[in-house]
Every structure is written in structure tokens, then in C-alpha cells.
Amino acid sequence: MKATQSPLFGSVDEVTERLERVGYLASTAVATTVYLADRLGKPLLVEGPAGVGKTELAKAVAAATDSGLVRLQCYEGIDEARALYEWNHAKQLLRITAGQGQESWDATRDDVFSEEFLLPRPLLTAIRRDEPTVLLIDEMDKADVEVEGLLLEVLSDYQVSIPEMGTVTAKRRPFALLTSNSTRELSEALKRRCLFLHLDFPDADLERRIVLTRVPELPEALVDSLVRTVRVLRAMELRKVPSVAETLDWGRTLLALGMDTLDDEAVRTTLGVVLKHRSDQVKATAELRLN
Amino acid sequence: MLSAPEHGLPGHLVAFVGALRNHGVSVGPGETVDAAEVITALDLLRRAELREGLAAALLRRSGQREAFDTLFDLYFPAAIGAGSGEVEIPRGEGQDGEPGPVDVDALREMLADLLRDGDEEKLRELARAAVDALGRSGATGRGVQGVHRQPGWSAYQALRLLSPETLLAQIMEGLREEGDSDLQDEVRRREIRDRIARFRTLVQDEVRRRTAEQRGRDQVAKTAVPKQAEQVEFLSAYADQLTQLRRTVHPLARRLASRLAVRRKHAKRGQLDMRRTLRRSMSTGGVPMKPAYKARRPGRPELVVLCDVSGSVAGFSHFTLLLVQALREQFSKVRVFAFVEKTDEVTHLFEPGAELSGVMQRVLREADLTAFDGHSDYGHALGTFAEHWGEAITSKTSLLVLGDGRTNYRDPNLTILKRMVGQARHAHWLNPEPRRQWGTGDSAATRYSDVIPMHECRTAAQLADVVEGLLPV
Numbered sequence: 001m002k003a004t005q006s007p008l009f010g011s012v013d014e015v016t017e018r019l020e021r022v023g024y025l026a027s028t029a030v031a032t033t034v035y036l037a038d039r040l041g042k043p044l045l046v047e048g049p050a051g052v053g054k055t056e057l058a059k060a061v062a063a064a065t066d067s068g069l070v071r072l073q074c075y076e077g078i079d080e081a082r083a084l085y086e087w088n089h090a091k092q093l094l095r096i097t098a099g100q101g102q103e104s105w106d107a108t109r110d111d112v113f114s115e116e117f118l119l120p121r122p123l124l125t126a127i128r129r130d131e132p133t134v135l136l137i138d139e140m141d142k143a144d145v146e147v148e149g150l151l152l153e154v155l156s157d158y159q160v161s162i163p164e165m166g167t168v169t170a171k172r173r174p175f176a177l178l179t180s181n182s183t184r185e186l187s188e189a190l191k192r193r194c195l196f197l198h199l200d201f202p203d204a205d206l207e208r209r210i211v212l213t214r215v216p217e218l219p220e221a222l223v224d225s226l227v228r229t230v231r232v233l234r235a236m237e238l239r240k241v242p243s244v245a246e247t248l249d250w251g252r253t254l255l256a257l258g259m260d261t262l263d264d265e266a267v268r269t270t271l272g273v274v275l276k277h278r279s280d281q282v283k284a285t286a287e288l289r290l291n
Numbered sequence: 292m293l294s295a296p297e298h299g300l301p302g303h304l305v306a307f308v309g310a311l312r313n314h315g316v317s318v319g320p321g322e323t324v325d326a327a328e329v330i331t332a333l334d335l336l337r338r339a340e341l342r343e344g345l346a347a348a349l350l351r352r353s354g355q356r357e358a359f360d361t362l363f364d365l366y367f368p369a370a371i372g373a374g375s376g377e378v379e380i381p382r383g384e385g386q387d388g389e390p391g392p393v394d395v396d397a398l399r400e401m402l403a404d405l406l407r408d409g410d411e412e413k414l415r416e417l418a419r420a421a422v423d424a425l426g427r428s429g430a431t432g433r434g435v436q437g438v439h440r441q442p443g444w445s446a447y448q449a450l451r452l453l454s455p456e457t458l459l460a461q462i463m464e465g466l467r468e469e470g471d472s473d474l475q476d477e478v479r480r481r482e483i484r485d486r487i488a489r490f491r492t493l494v495q496d497e498v499r500r501r502t503a504e505q506r507g508r509d510q511v512a513k514t515a516v517p518k519q520a521e522q523v524e525f526l527s528a529y530a531d532q533l534t535q536l537r538r539t540v541h542p543l544a545r546r547l548a549s550r551l552a553v554r555r556k557h558a559k560r561g562q563l564d565m566r567r568t569l570r571r572s573m574s575t576g577g578v579p580m581k582p583a584y585k586a587r588r589p590g591r592p593e594l595v596v597l598c599d600v601s602g603s604v605a606g607f608s609h610f611t612l613l614l615v616q617a618l619r620e621q622f623s624k625v626r627v628f629a630f631v632e633k634t635d636e637v638t639h640l641f642e643p644g645a646e647l648s649g650v651m652q653r654v655l656r657e658a659d660l661t662a663f664d665g666h667s668d669y670g671h672a673l674g675t676f677a678e679h680w681g682e683a684i685t686s687k688t689s690l691l692v693l694g695d696g697r698t699n700y701r702d703p704n705l706t707i708l709k710r711m712v713g714q715a716r717h718a719h720w721l722n723p724e725p726r727r728q729w730g731t732g733d734s735a736a737t738r739y740s741d742v743i744p745m746h747e748c749r750t751a752a753q754l755a756d757v758v759e760g761l762l763p764v
Contacts, residue, residue, distance in 0.1 A: 012333070012334075012337070012340050028339045028340060028343055029343040029346075029347075031340075032333070032339075032340045032343040032344050032347070033343060033344070033347040035332075036329055036332060036333070036344055036347060036348075039332045040325070040328055040329070040332065042325075044347075047353060048353075141549075144553075145553065182353070182542060182546075183542075183545045183546065183549050184545075184546055184549045184550065185352075185546065188351075191351045192319065192321055192322070192351075195325075195347040195348060196346075196347055196348075196350055196351055197347055198350075198353040198356065200353075225475075225478075228478055228482060229474075229478055231482075232477075232478050232481045232482065235481065235485065237534065237537065237538070237648035239541070263472055263474070264472045264473065264474045267474060279645060279646045279647075282646060283646050283648075287477070288473075288474055288477050288478070289473040289474065289476075289477050290473070290474060
């Protein structure tokens with residue numbers, strides 16, 4: 001299958017460029033792994049702290065390649081019927097009652113287990129699509145261990161076996177992206193099938209550019225001091241360090257309040273936007289000598 | 292000493308994978324094949340992309356990255372020999388056409404400028420050139436080193452001569468402007484400090500690379516690669532290793548809690564509830580079709596932690612207390628007692644939402660822990676605990692003792708401990724020393740372990756395993 005499908009990207013630079021065009025600034029690590037995942041036809045497992053743009057990456061890849069995004073949001077207790085497919089029981093019953101007395105059992109049986117009565121869920125949908133597809137399996141670590149077993153067939157062979165109908169094989173291999181906050185270790189079997197990307201906070205330069213792209217109204221000097229302050233906060237021993245999303249929120253807050261410099265007063269009044277724990281705020285205030 | 296590998300690029304890759312395995316990164320043959328595919332798909336001349344690509348194929352956990360990066364630099368070095376940097380190192384007068392010794396003061400000026408501007412590439416080049424020049428020619432005014440003999444690379448020597456830390460005040464002075472607030476000042480100070488730390492690692496990386504050329508890669512790979520945070524031994528960890536370790540507490544606690552939830556779910560089946568089974572059988576004419584089971588309540592014990600906070604084991608105690616604190620929901624009540632010579636209750640310092648990174652200093656400052664000379668005295672500490680807070684241990688309590696059991700040859704007071712263990716529902720002792728050292732010298736660990744189950748917890752990984760085993764289902 002690898003041979004029949006033309007890759008989405010031609011080079012690592014092209015990945016960076018096309019992602020940038022849809023507003024996602026990728027680091028070398030991100031661009032390289034996205035390129036490889038596409039080239040080698042492997043799913044990409046993205047791990048990292050909350051708010052660094054894991055889900056955003058999937059959306060950006062979909063936008064950059066004009067693919068449809070199929071999303072499976074994992075949660076505790078998600079099962080086959082929610083992830084793969086389900087039979088439409090009500091409709092099957094109707095069909096059986098409607099055909100009563102006129103059809104043989106064999107014909108009815110074959111009929112109620114056909115395409116018409118199948119309710120595809122995200123994984124099957126992604127496999128059956130003809131158009132280019134990005135399959136996002138979000139917060140994989142929230143799902144139970146059993147679900148990983150379900151995913152193995154989908155992710156390694158891009159096919160789904162339905163006992164009553166046979167095996168559905170992908171017409172077009174989707175670009176699969178899994179995200180995890182590492183609240184638990186994913187199984188080795190699953191990890192082995194994926195390329196692994198640890199997405200961390202971007203470096204200062206990249207973060208500056210991200211803020212400037214996302215909140216273009218902010219003056220450059222303010223963005224600079226904003227990013228530098230956030231980086232200092234990240235270096236502290238805090239319970240929850242601010243992520244990129246919080247840097248952006250902070251920028252928007254300053255903008256809304258009409259502040260154009262990040263002075264002591266501004267930091268003191270708006271620190272709550274970046275630090276969500278009381279003890280973190282106390283600590284940061286003391287360490288930055290704000291009182 | 293660098294020689295071409297026997298089987299070309301594949302052989303080199305296999306050697307690299309072997310080195311990773313030696314450092315506890317489990318890489319299977321499947322991953323090695325992936326890595327080979329990565330190499331074919333990428334442009335080998337673009338080193339940053341190759342690094343990320345190999346990491347994506349070979350690593351499975353974020354904590355492995357540091358070891359990977361160091362080994363990558365050894366196996367895929369950015370340059371051979373001194374490289375072709377643009378940086379001109381200032382030197383004193385040389386003799387016989389040899390380049391003269393390095394003018395350290397002028398070099399420090401250059402370093403200060405680069406640290407102020409914060410250009411990482413330039414810093415890296417300076418580190419490379421400085422290590423090379425200092426290793427070959429030595430420094431002015433410190434005797435002629437390195438001439439007419441094999442050059443020697445030493446991070447210790449280079450960093451001692453350059454002593455980048457002492458540049459901080461000078462750089463800060465140069466940057467200060469009228470009307471700077473404390474905040475700007477502080478942010479800047481921390482930035483410069485980070486860059487200095489960065490420069491130190493650059494110098495160390497550079498020295499490692501040059502040493503590998505001289506003494507062989509495998510030799511260096513064996514000793515100089517940093518350990519993964521979870522594998523660092525508590526008792527020999529540096530301050531910044533401990534800091535790094537403490538950052539992993541919350542993810543670790545979350546992982547333990549979710550593993551526990553899985554265990555609870557699988558252990559759901561309880562005992563048969565006869566009364567309810569018979570009651571249910573009424574609807575089926577007295578035939579018990581559906582058995583009913585007794586629901587098991589998850590036990591949420593009270594926890595009493597008794598921890599040694601003396602210098603030698605403070606790092607271990609701190610980490611364990613943070614972990615206990617992060618797992619607080621698993622217990623109905625947590626009480627923390629600290630001891631050195633005497634015992635004192637410090638529960639109030641570990642309230643939810645309290646600031647915990649500097650908590651050990653507060654414990655030592657605020658609690659009443661010493662009596663005579665400030666050396667640990669387990670016997671006396673157990674005695675004061677039993678005397679003042681003996682009622683804290685009830686049949687619902689789990690007792691956890693943290694310490695190395697080194698009593699400075701004083702009475703270990705086994706009878707008191709035996710009585711405490713008898714009163715508590717569970718009792719365990721976590722010891723950060725390797726098992727083979729128990730009972731050596733002034734350690735009473737073996738005598739204590741006759742009375743109370745003792746577990747070896749040298750690393751965070753080991754501690755996590757032990758704690759997981761101890762948590763109630």
C-alpha cells in the first residue's frame with residue numbers, strides 16, 4: 001500500500017512551509033516527525049504537557065493537506081461501539097418485522113447485516129473515506145487499556161474486521177495522529193507501531209513568532225517581554241507551569257486591558273491568567289520580587 | 292581514534308542502538324529497522340532533522356531524551372577535531388611559532404558579550420574554540436600547559452578558568468538602565484543565569500566529544516552519559532538532579548493513581564452476599580439465578596509518615612513526601628512527622644495548596660528536631676514520637692518510616708518500634724540505601740528489618756514500584 005499512495009509532503013521544509021501557511025509554526029522536531037510519519041506510513045504518537053498544541057497539530061496537518069479531519073475523543077469507558085462501529089438494532093428489528101412471512105430466514109439474515117444497517121464510528125469512517133483523511137485519536141491515555149487492543153489492527157494494517165461482513169481495508173491510508181498527556185503509560189504494543197514525538201514548550205524565538213501570529217495586534221516589544229517572563233516562570237518549581245495557550249491568553253488579556261508595557265503593576269494584576277494555583281502565584285510573586 | 296564502522300552506516304546504527312540499550316533505553320529490532328528507514332528518508336547532511344527523526348523512531352518515553360542526545364552527539368558528531376569555527380581566541384605571546392597560551396581575561400570579555408546577547412550558535416562555537424585552545428596551549432600566567440605533549444581536554448579546567456558564574460554581576464551592570472524595575476531586573480538575571488548554565492553544558496558536551504575522539508567512543512559512552520531522572524540514586528544525586536526529579540512527582544502520582552483505579556476495577560468481584568442472593572431468588576421461584584455479591588469499599592487508611600530529615604537522606608525524604616502529598620486522595624488523613632534527634636509534627640507545612648519546593652528548609656528551621664549535637668538518633672526519635680504522639684497510631688493507621696537507619700551507634704530502640712508496628716494496621720520502612728549496605732557501620736537497618744518490613748528505594752522508579760504495591764486496593 002505504501003507504494004500506491006503518493007506522499008503528502010515532498011520534504012521537511014515543505015512541511016514547515018505548508019503548516020506555516022495555515023498558521024501553525026512547527027519546530028524542526030515537529031516538521032521532521034510529521035514528514036516521516038507520512039513517508040513511512042506510520043501513526044504519530046504525540047506526548048507532552050497540556051496546552052502545547054498537540055490537537056492543534058492534527059488540525060493544522062488536515063488544513064495544510066486539504067484533508068478531512070476525523071476525530072475520536074477518548075474518555076474513560078469508551079468501547080468498540082463508540083470507536084469502531086455499531087449495528088443499528090432498531091432499524092434491523094424494523095426490517096425483520098417488515099419482511100415477516102414473505103422472506104426466507106437466510107435472505108433476511110444476510111440483509112440485516114449489510115451496509116445499510118451499519119453505523120460507522122470514527123475509526124471505521126476514517127478507514128472508509130476516499131478523500132485524504134487525518135485521523136485524530138485524542139487523549140489516548142484517558143481510554144482503558146482494552147481500547148488499545150482495538151486500535152492495533154486499525155493502526156498497523158489500516159483495516160477493520162467486522163465478523164458479519166468481513167474485513168474493511170482502507171482505500172486510502174489516513175494520516176493517523178494520537179495524542180496523550182501521559183497520565184498512564186500506553187502499552188508497548190501500541191507505542192511500537194507509532195513514531196514518537198515529545199512536544200515540549202517551544203524555544204523563545206518560536207514562541208515569540210507564535211504569539212505574533214496568533215495575536216498580531218500586540219506590539220513586538222511587549223511580546224518579547226511577555227515571552228521572556230513566561231520562560232522565567234517555567235524555570236521555577238511550580239505545580240503547573242504556564243503553557244503556550246496561557247502565554248496567548250496573557251497577551252490577549254493585556255491587550256484587552258489596554259496595557260502596552262509589562263511592568264510590575266501589570267504582572268501583579270494579571271498573574272492569575274498564567275498561574276492557576278494560589279501557591280504558584282504566591283511563589284512567583286516572591287521570586288520575581290513583586291511585593 | 293575514530294575508525295569507520297565495520298558494516299558501514301547500518302553497522303554504525305546498530306552500534307548506536309547498542310549504546311542506547313546500555314543506558315536503559317529499550318530499543319527492539321523493530322525500532323532499529325524503523326530507524327534505518329528514517330535514515331533513508333532523510334537528508335543525512337541536515338543533522339538537526341536526523342536527530343529528531345531517529346528520536347521519533349527509537350524513543351518511547353520523554354525521560355529518555357537526555358541520554359539519547361548525549362549519545363547522538365557522540366555517534367553523530369557535528370565536527371571532527373577542532374572544527375572550522377570563526378571564533379578567534381585571544382592569546383598571549385607564543386614561542387617558536389607555536390600559538391601562545393590563552394589570554395583568559397580577554398576570553399572572559401568575549402564570553403560576557405555573548406552571554407549578554409544570548410546567541411546560542413555563537414556560544415557553542417566559543418565553547419568549541421575555548422576548549423580546543425585551553426586544551427592545547429593552556430592559559431597565560433598559569434605555567435605552560437599542553438605544549439609538546441598530548442592535548443588534554445578538561446571541562447573542569449576550562450570552566451574553572453573561565454568561571455562564567457562570576458560574570459553575572461558584570462553583565463547585569465552593563466545592562467542596567469535608569470528606571471528599571473525589580474521585575475525586569477529579576478527576569479534578566481534569571482535569563483543570564485540560564486545562559487550560563489547552558490554554556491556549562493556546551494563546554495561539557497564539547498569536552499566529551501573531543502575525549503571520545505582521543506580515547507574511543509565506547510569508553511566515553513560508558514561513563515559520561517547522564518542517567519534518566521528515574522534511575523538517579525537519591526543518595527548520590529546532585530541538587531539539580533533532585534530538582535529535576537521533583538518535577539516528575541505529579542506525573543508519577545497521576546500514573547500511580549490511574550494504575551490503582553485499573554487495579555480496583557479488576558478486583559471488583561467480592562464475596563457472595565447470601566442474604567441478598569436469597570432475596571433475589573424470590574422472583575425466580577426460589578431458584579437463585581443471579582447471585583449477589585458484597586460490594587467492597589475501597590479502603591482509605593490514615594497515613595502516618597515518620598521521616599528522617601537529616602542531611603544525608605533529606606533528598607529522598609523530600610521526594611517521598613511530595614509523592615505522598617500528591618497521592619493524598621488515596622488516604623483519609625495524612626500526618627507527617629519529621630525527626631533528626633527528636634520528633635516533631637510538621638503536618639501543617641504539608642497542607643493542600645502549600646508551597647512545597649522549599650519545604651525541607653522550613654521543616655529544619657521551624658520544627659524542634661535537635662537535642663544535643665544534631666546527628667540522627669533513631670532510638671530517641673522513636674521514643675519522643677511514642678511519648679507525645681503515640682495515640683496517632685491506631686488500628687486504622689498505615690505507618691510509613693523513611694530513613695537509612697543510620698543511628699550513629701546509638702540505641703535503635705527496637706521495643707518501641709515493635710509496639711508501634713503492633714498497633715498499626717500496616718507498617719513499612721522505605722530505605723534509600725542499597726540493600727547490601729544495610730547493617731554495615733552504624734546502620735541498624737537489618738535489626739529494624741526484623742521488626743518491620745523494609746523496602747529498598749534507591750531510585751524514583753523503585754520507589755514508585757514499592758508505593759504502588761503498598762497502596763490499598
